[in-house]
Amino acid sequence: MFTFVFQRVIFNIVNFSKTKSLYRDGMSPVVKSTSRPKWQRLPTKNVYYYRCPDHRRNYVMSFAFCFDREDDVYQFAYCYPYTYTRLQHYLDSLERRNLDYLQREQLGLSVQQRRLDLLTITSPAQQNPEKVKKLVVLTARVHPGESPASFICQGVIDFLVSQHPVAQTLRDHVIFKIVPMLNPDGVYLGNYRCSLMGFDLNRHWQEPSPWAHPTLHAVKQLIVQLSQDPKVGLEFYIDVHAHSTMMNGFMYGNVFEEEERVQRQAVFPRLLCHNAPDFSFSNTSFNRDVVKAGTGRRFLGGLLDDTSYCYTLEVSFYSYMAAGSTSPVPYTEDTYMKLGRNVARTFLDYYRHNNFIDDKPQIPNHINSMEVLSQGRQGNGNWNGRTSGGERGAERKNQSIIGEY
Numbered sequence: 001m002f003t004f005v006f007q008r009v010i011f012n013i014v015n016f017s018k019t020k021s022l023y024r025d026g027m028s029p030v031v032k033s034t035s036r037p038k039w040q041r042l043p044t045k046n047v048y049y050y051r052c053p054d055h056r057r058n059y060v061m062s063f064a065f066c067f068d069r070e071d072d073v074y075q076f077a078y079c080y081p082y083t084y085t086r087l088q089h090y091l092d093s094l095e096r097r098n099l100d101y102l103q104r105e106q107l108g109l110s111v112q113q114r115r116l117d118l119l120t121i122t123s124p125a126q127q128n129p130e131k132v133k134k135l136v137v138l139t140a141r142v143h144p145g146e147s148p149a150s151f152i153c154q155g156v157i158d159f160l161v162s163q164h165p166v167a168q169t170l171r172d173h174v175i176f177k178i179v180p181m182l183n184p185d186g187v188y189l190g191n192y193r194c195s196l197m198g199f200d201l202n203r204h205w206q207e208p209s210p211w212a213h214p215t216l217h218a219v220k221q222l223i224v225q226l227s228q229d230p231k232v233g234l235e236f237y238i239d240v241h242a243h244s245t246m247m248n249g250f251m252y253g254n255v256f257e258e259e260e261r262v263q264r265q266a267v268f269p270r271l272l273c274h275n276a277p278d279f280s281f282s283n284t285s286f287n288r289d290v291v292k293a294g295t296g297r298r299f300l301g302g303l304l305d306d307t308s309y310c311y312t313l314e315v316s317f318y319s320y321m322a323a324g325s326t327s328p329v330p331y332t333e334d335t336y337m338k339l340g341r342n343v344a345r346t347f348l349d350y351y352r353h354n355n356f357i358d359d360k361p362q363i364p365n366h367i368n369s370m371e372v373l374s375q376g377r378q379g380n381g382n383w384n385g386r387t388s389g390g391e392r393g394a395e396r397k398n399q400s401i402i403g404e405y
């Protein structure tokens with residue numbers, strides 16, 4: 001599109017189907033340009049979300065933008081992108097470090113022959129041969145448009161491969177199996193929810209087809225095989241998503257008859273709530289809706305035994321409410337990654353809580369203390385000369401849970 005300097009353009013993005021949207025709470029698209037390559041959120045006040053009779057009464061999101069530099073190329077996105085290529089570069093850089101506690105393998109290929117990567121992170125030496133190592137499985141990007149899930153996943157990986165004493169202790173006792181991108185074709189093609197062939201893969205866990213859903217088929221086979229392996233104790237399956245109507249990070253879990261199991265399932269989200277200022281236990285919920293029957297969390301919850309926990313970890317596409325603050329804090333790439341790091345270190349609290357890990361590593365106080373998220377707003381005064389605000393953040397608490405995943 002040819003523009004001249006200071007030309008103002010109104011973009012109309014049509015065919016949104018949801019009445020509820022974080023656009024109504026102050027979310028805005030992100031933008032970058034050649035001379036300002038860091039993605040930033042547009043000013044909230046330039047964004048409108050409304051029902052439109054010209055588009056079958058579906059919703060339209062409109063935003064005004066002023067092109068301020070003649071030679072720049074501008075790009076816009078729904079949220080901070082995290083592409084298949086970026087993941088491949090990241091995994092290549094991890095591999096080059098030759099860490100003896102990190103293994104990368106190709107678990108399978110997508111329909112369009114893209115890599116389905118699997119990382120295994122654990123100490124190679126068995127500390128205590130009598131003790132069966134615990135196993136944590138984490139997957140992300142089954143819904144390709146939910147790019148915040150990739151930042152969280154990278155935050156988890158970065159922490160687990162680090163020299164942080166908590167990470168070292170975790171590697172000694174736990175095996176982490178991570179599939180960072182469950183739907184690589186969908187991510188590559190820019191799909192929001194579906195695979196290349198138009199499937200919502202998170203509704204096909206019950207019977208994934210090796211030709212129509214090859215990546216899901218491969219991951220399910222892996223998890224089933226691990227669940228039957230007496231040499232490891234599969235305890236957690238966490239599938240990471242992003243949510244288009246809720247704020248904060250939160251979890252979905254399963255419903256059980258036995259109160260004791262319900263309480264056990266609540267332990268991890270409670271500990272995470274303590275560790276991550278953007279994670280909300282009150283938004284966390286446990287359900288068994290019929291429409292969720294084909295999701296990873298629901299299906300594997302029925303498959304694994306009663307000492308295993310399956311969660312969906314959700315994070316807002318937009319913002320979180322920090323304790324004591326009155327306006328939402330927009331997430332940045334870095335704060336999404338911090339949530340990932342906080343998820344990773346919560347496993348140590350969990351395994352100490354359960355007395356599985358009893359050796360206390362010598363962790364200096366300043367490291368052991370709670371990692372506090374930066375409360376600062378991302379400065380975006382460069383865009384149209386305005387700063388973003390949370391003016392529209394009136395309705396932000398106690399939103400009803402509408403199944404996004």
Ligand SMILES: [Zn+2]
Nearest residue numbers: 143241404405
């Ligand atoms: Zn999702």
